[in-house]
Amino acid sequence: MPAVERMTITMxxxxxxxxxxxxxxxxxxxxxxVVREALRDWMGRRDAQRPDLETVRAAIKAGLDSGPGIPADQVFAELRARYAAKS
Incomplete structure (x- = not known):
């Protein structure tokens, strides 16, 4: 077992x-x-989710880098107008 460090936790x-x-x-x-096993499980889940998190971060960065955005009010107004025109 690697070096052990004593910690105090509250729960x-x-x-x-x-x-x-x-x-x-x-x-x-x-x-x-029990705590060591729980931490190993947590670390495994965190590591498994890391690629998904990196994908989301990359998508956010791509969106930010793509240029200025459109205000949400304007987008919804255009959608309402298109929907109303089809009715």
Whole structure:
């Protein structure tokens, strides 16, 4: 195991009780083991979502770099006018 660093965390009472009950029930050997697994799961989800986040950031940047935008009120007014013309 790599070097270990001791940390103190705070959490709501219901989470702390669930943590204690999980250890008391024998699912894990210690509260630290539960927290380490939860953090590994969180890191895995975060890493899996990172490409999606980068795609969104790139799309936002492309939009910003594409030139000046059109005010939303103007866009909606044009859409309303087109819709009214078709009715």
């Amino acid at each position: 709501p009472k219901d989470l702390a009780e669930a943590l204690r009950q999980t250890v008391a029930g024998g699912e894990y050997a210690s509260t630290s083991e």
